[in-house]
Amino acid sequence: xxxxxxxxxxxxxxxxxxxxxxxxxxxxxxxxxxxxxxxxxxxxxxxxxxxxxxxxxxxxxxxxxxxxxxxxxxxxxxxxxxxxxxxxxxxxxxxxxxxxxxxxxxxxxxxxxxxxxxxxxxxxxxxxxxxxxxxxxxxxxxxxxxxxxxxxxxxxxxxxxxxxxxxxxxxxxxxxxxxxxxxxxxxxxxxxxxxxxxxxxxxxxx
Amino acid sequence: xxxxxxxxxxxxxxxxxxxxxxxxxxxxxxxxxxxxxxxxxxxxxxxxxxxxxxxxxxxxxxxxxxxxxxxxxxxxxxxxxxxxxxxxxxxxxxxxxxxxxxxxxxxxxxxxxxxxxxxxxxxxxxxxxxxxxxxxxxxxxxxxxxxxxxxxxxxxxxxxxxxxxxxxxxxxxxxxxxxxxxxxxxxxxxxxxxxxxxxxxxxxxxxxxxxxxxxxxxxxxxxxxxxxxxxxxxxxxxxx
Numbered sequence: 379x380x381x382x383x384x385x386x387x388x389x390x391x392x393x394x395x396x397x398x399x400x401x402x403x404x405x406x407x408x409x410x411x412x413x414x415x416x417x418x419x420x421x422x423x424x425x426x427x428x429x430x431x432x433x434x435x436x437x438x439x440x441x442x443x444x445x446x447x448x449x450x451x452x453x454x455x456x457x458x459x460x461x462x463x464x465x466x467x468x469x470x471x472x473x474x475x476x477x478x479x480x481x482x483x484x485x486x487x488x489x490x491x492x493x494x495x496x497x498x499x500x501x502x503x504x505x506x507x508x509x510x511x512x513x514x515x516x517x518x519x520x521x522x523x524x525x526x527x528x529x530x531x532x533x534x535x536x537x538x539x540x541x542x543x544x545x546x547x548x549x550x551x552x553x554x555x556x557x558x559x560x561x562x563x564x565x566x567x568x569x570x571x572x573x574x575x576x577x578x579x580x581x582x583x584x
Numbered sequence: 585x586x587x588x589x590x591x592x593x594x595x596x597x598x599x600x601x602x603x604x605x606x607x608x609x610x611x612x613x614x615x616x617x618x619x620x621x622x623x624x625x626x627x628x629x630x631x632x633x634x635x636x637x638x639x640x641x642x643x644x645x646x647x648x649x650x651x652x653x654x655x656x657x658x659x660x661x662x663x664x665x666x667x668x669x670x671x672x673x674x675x676x677x678x679x680x681x682x683x684x685x686x687x688x689x690x691x692x693x694x695x696x697x698x699x700x701x702x703x704x705x706x707x708x709x710x711x712x713x714x715x716x717x718x719x720x721x722x723x724x725x726x727x728x729x730x731x732x733x734x735x736x737x738x739x740x741x742x743x744x745x746x747x748x749x750x751x752x753x754x755x756x757x758x759x760x761x762x763x764x765x766x767x768x769x770x771x772x773x774x775x776x777x778x779x780x781x782x783x784x785x786x787x788x789x790x791x792x793x794x795x796x797x798x799x800x801x802x803x804x805x806x807x808x809x810x811x812x813x814x815x816x817x818x819x820x821x822x823x824x
Contacts, residue, residue, distance in 0.1 A: 424824070429683060431823060449687045458680025464619045465612070476608030477688030 379442060379526055380404040381558050383426075385435030390421045398435070401575055403560065406553050408569045411562040413577035419562035420457065422577070423529045426560065427454040439527060452527035453478075457535070459516035463505035467491060467515045470504060471522055480523025490521035494544050509536040517545060520552075528552060530561040543568070605689040606698050613702035627668035627707040628714070634660040635718040646723045653724040654732055654783030660718075661711055661736055662743060662776055666768065668707045669747035670761040672699060673819065677755045682819070692816040697808070700748045708740040724787060731786035735797060739779040742804040745811035746771045752818035775803050 386399040395418035403409045411419045424430040426437060428449030439448045461470050468487040475482035484500075491497050494514040504512060513536045520528060528549070534542050546568040549559055553569070560575075561567060638656050642649055676682035685695050715736050716729040724732070750768035754760030781796035 427683070428687065429822075429824065431821075447687075452687075454683055454687065456680055456683060458678070458683075460680035460684050462612075462616060462679060462681055464616045469612075469615070473608055473612050474684060476605045477684050479605075479689050482604075482608065 379556070379558070380407075380440045381426075381437065381448075381527060381560070382440060383435070383437035386422070386425070386432055386437060387434035388418065388421050388425050388430060389433050390418075390430065394433075395421045396425075396577065399577075400435075403558050403573075405556040405558060408549070408553055408559040408561070408567075408572035409575050410567060410569075410572050411560065411575045411577060412564070417577040419577060420531055423454070423531045423560065423562055424456070427452060427529050442526065448527065451525060452529050453520050453523075453525045454529045454531075455516060455520070455533060456531045459512050460519070461504045461512050461516050464503065466501050466503055467496065467507065467518075468500040470515060471518055474519040475522040478519070478523035478525070482522075486522060487518075490518040491515065493521055493548060494518050495541065510538060510541060513537055514541055514544075517548070520548065526557055528557060528559045528561070530559070530563075532562055532564070534563060534565060534567065606694060609685070609690070609695055609698045610702050613699055614706060617702070617706040625707075627664035628710050630667055631660045631664040631711050631714075631718070634663070635721055638722065649723040650725065650787075653719055653722040654787055655780050656722055657715055657718060657732060657736065658739075658776055658779045658783060661708070661715075661740060661779075662772060664711060665708060665740060665743040666747055666765050666772075667761075669703065669744065669751045670764060672703055672748060672751040673755045674751070674760070677822075682755070686819060692819060693812040696748060696752070696812040696815045696819070700744050700811075703748075704741060704744045708736075708744055712737045712740065728783075728786040728788065731793065732783045735779050735782040735786070735800060738782075738797060738800045738804055739775050742775045742800070742807040743772055745804075745807035746775070749811050749814045749818065752815035755819060756822050756824050775800065778803065 381403040384400045386396055387394065388396040399422070401409065411422060413419055421430055425432050426448060428447045437448060439451060442448070442451050465473070468484065471487045471490055472482040475486065480486070488497055488500055491500050494517055496511060496514050496518065499507060499511060499515070504515060507515060517533060533545060537545065549567065549569060553559060566572070635656065639649055642652065673682060676685060686692055688695065712733050715733045719729045719732055720726065747768050750764035753767060754764040757763065778796040778800045781791060782793055782800060785791045785793045785796065
């Protein structure tokens, strides 16, 4: 299985943010997308997840399910957590598992939250969690269902050092199982052998 | 798209796999509506305000009030539905959980249908159940109130589904409620016309009851069948 992209051109808000981008990520590969603010990291990830249409070029998950889009076979975690304030952390994960075809049971919720050090907040309403705890609760849904591709947009935002280590451990385990990771980050994410995909800001309209 | 409705022998397993996320989505919508209110209670309160204020505005003429009663109930139901639908998709869009629903397990069309069903049972169904009480407040005769409630029950699904299209189109706009109402209002006028016609004939008008009532049912069924595709297409093309 590999994630291939060729000649990707993406526009957002009428502005061309990415032009002619190509990359290739095989199994077990981590691609760290870096670049200045406004370079198009979020746009690239949202385009791969299928939320943003591409103007030219294409991308495909070779060896994946031909009946489904790339986004339907991936975990996507954006800037907005996807965590509902009115529900508890556990209920949020149960819903995510149901949507993603994973195991929504309480045991699975506890296991996922414990992996991120949040086992004790499983019954807390999400609005009572701190920003870092919300982010970790959102990251816990990566463990609720198995997906071959992870698209993460600045996953370490608001995370303390311990949480960042826990996240890196989870990502390493995903890569060792043959998963593919594309993450936008300003930091290195503690992943050995990760390749960097550097985006530069494209000034003006092309 | 063929997996939208898994039928037949081999579809049994796929049906099970579709039902769990459908029930999970329905349960989630109810849970959120129960905890923070939001669209559902806004609609009911608005309905109550309109119906309570009308008699004061129209004066003590009970005959006038009773004659206008069906129309007032229907206008209140229409506005209450439109008011509550504004947040149908916007809340999910703002906190990022719409991404999960778009790329998630049931097809987006089914997810839209489930969200609308949850919204209807949480906000329009109480209106239907309370409409006889409000009808009494508007000096309507008690006998035809059940039929008036039936017209609301038949017509509010159409209002909800048509409103969902508007909600999906304006999902990425801040305060898109006004634009949504403008987009959706022309499409809801036929529902309003048939609904009021049926309710008025139930209250002793000369026109037959069954033909506008059946037309109302047809509009609802058509909206339930077609609106999910339009709303899902609008959500997919939000370009964000």
